[in-house]
Amino acid sequence: MLKTNIYALFIILLAGFIFASCDEEKAPDSFEMTGKLENLTAPYFIAVREHSDSIIVDTVRVDEKGLFSLKGSIDTLTVVSLYFNNNSEYAFALLDKGWNINITGDVLYTDLLAVKGGDINDNLTAFKKENSALLKKRTDILKNIDDNSYLEEEGLSPESPQVTELRNVNFELSGVAADYVRNNPDKISSVMIINAFFKHETTIPLLDESLALLRGKAATFELTRSLVAYSNKIKRSAVGNIAPEFSRNDITDKNFRLSSLRGKYVFLMFVSTTCEMCDAQRPDVIELYTNLRKKVSNIEFVTVVINTEEVPISKEIQRSVKWSLIPENGGWSSDLLDIYNVRALPFYMIILPNGNIAHRDISLYSTEELIDEEVKKAQENTFRR
Numbered sequence: 001m002l003k004t005n006i007y008a009l010f011i012i013l014l015a016g017f018i019f020a021s022c023d024e025e026k027a028p029d030s031f032e033m034t035g036k037l038e039n040l041t042a043p044y045f046i047a048v049r050e051h052s053d054s055i056i057v058d059t060v061r062v063d064e065k066g067l068f069s070l071k072g073s074i075d076t077l078t079v080v081s082l083y084f085n086n087n088s089e090y091a092f093a094l095l096d097k098g099w100n101i102n103i104t105g106d107v108l109y110t111d112l113l114a115v116k117g118g119d120i121n122d123n124l125t126a127f128k129k130e131n132s133a134l135l136k137k138r139t140d141i142l143k144n145i146d147d148n149s150y151l152e153e154e155g156l157s158p159e160s161p162q163v164t165e166l167r168n169v170n171f172e173l174s175g176v177a178a179d180y181v182r183n184n185p186d187k188i189s190s191v192m193i194i195n196a197f198f199k200h201e202t203t204i205p206l207l208d209e210s211l212a213l214l215r216g217k218a219a220t221f222e223l224t225r226s227l228v229a230y231s232n233k234i235k236r237s238a239v240g241n242i243a244p245e246f247s248r249n250d251i252t253d254k255n256f257r258l259s260s261l262r263g264k265y266v267f268l269m270f271v272s273t274t275c276e277m278c279d280a281q282r283p284d285v286i287e288l289y290t291n292l293r294k295k296v297s298n299i300e301f302v303t304v305v306i307n308t309e310e311v312p313i314s315k316e317i318q319r320s321v322k323w324s325l326i327p328e329n330g331g332w333s334s335d336l337l338d339i340y341n342v343r344a345l346p347f348y349m350i351i352l353p354n355g356n357i358a359h360r361d362i363s364l365y366s367t368e369e370l371i372d373e374e375v376k377k378a379q380e381n382t383f384r385r
Contacts, residue, residue, distance in 0.1 A: 037103070043063070047082055058070055188217060190218055201238065233338070244340065261351075270304045272345050289323065299371070301324070307331050308329070350370060
């Protein structure tokens with residue numbers, strides 16, 4: 001009887017070992033993400049990641065204590081994007097096969113969330129901890145600016161104390177970020193820091209400089225290739241470069257080529273028939289056109305209009321506008337918006353007679369002054385010759 005019981009126990013242990021072995025075989029393709037979060041306004045958050053050729057969107061439930069857990073499978077090193085509080089707060093983490101990561105902290109300060117598990121997450125969390133004072137200060141300033149942005153029609157002025165303080169904090173952060181990349185050129189955490197601090201059209205020189213330092217797996221990481229492509233795209237329509245050529249039929253079905261305006265100042269606009277601000281500013285654009293045509297003989301206005309498939313350009317607009325109107329199909333997927341890196345509408349830019357971009361993403365209400373300055377500079381250069 002004893003031998004029978006021992007034999008039965010052996011069979012049970014053997015079966016348990018076999019099942020455990022099967023679980024271990026599955027483990028390399030799986031991940032687990034757990035943690036505890038504070039200041040959530042809803043009992044869930046959204047996690048978005050790629051898996052094979054698909055986009056996986058998970059709604060992650062969070063209990064009353066802030067605890068959550070998400071399990072899944074992964075095929076390669078992947079960035080998971082995390083959206084909290086109705087998408088008003090954003091963070092990210094890295095996932096890979098077999099990783100168990102833990103995320104803790106206050107979602108109102110997503111830059112300071114501690115993400116542990118996996119060398120990349122650990123490296124990034126160490127960077128955030130070392131620079132926590134600056135990161136917290138930046139978040140506080142941004143929240144304050146957002147709360148007070150109604151004070152001026154065009155937002156806070158560049159000379160406001162908040163904007164000046166934000167500029168100083170960003171300068172300090174860019175310095176420590178650049179130092180990190182120089183000291184860790186082979187780490188993927190450096191790529192993530194480059195993406196966080198230098199992916200902006202005003203920091204393209206720093207972006208290029210940092211990307212050039214990367215070595216090994218960091219240099220071949222997928223995000224690195226995306227950042228190189230981003231830099232190249234920004235530089236196509238950067239200030240000082242030739243404005244990208246385009247050819248379209250205008251509202252009268254007459255062919256228009258941007259290069260046909262070489263030798264003239266061009267005020268190039270991107271608007272939409274569904275954009276309320278574009279519609280509200282149109283009378284001011286018409287007034288600007290009238291004023292500038294009196295002072296500058298070689299100036300032309302050009303407006304690229306998207307969403308005309310949804311709402312056609314009205315007859316009233318066609319009658320009131322005395323310059324080229326270019327209907328552009330495709331909405332936000334338009335090639336022109338991509339080539340010119342247009343991220344919000346309305347979008348205004350000034351092109352010089354030689355075809356170079358002089359100013360981009362400018363306020364409508366600073367346009368006349370900027371064009372006057374460019375005309376004056378051209379006249380002074382002519383006089384010197």
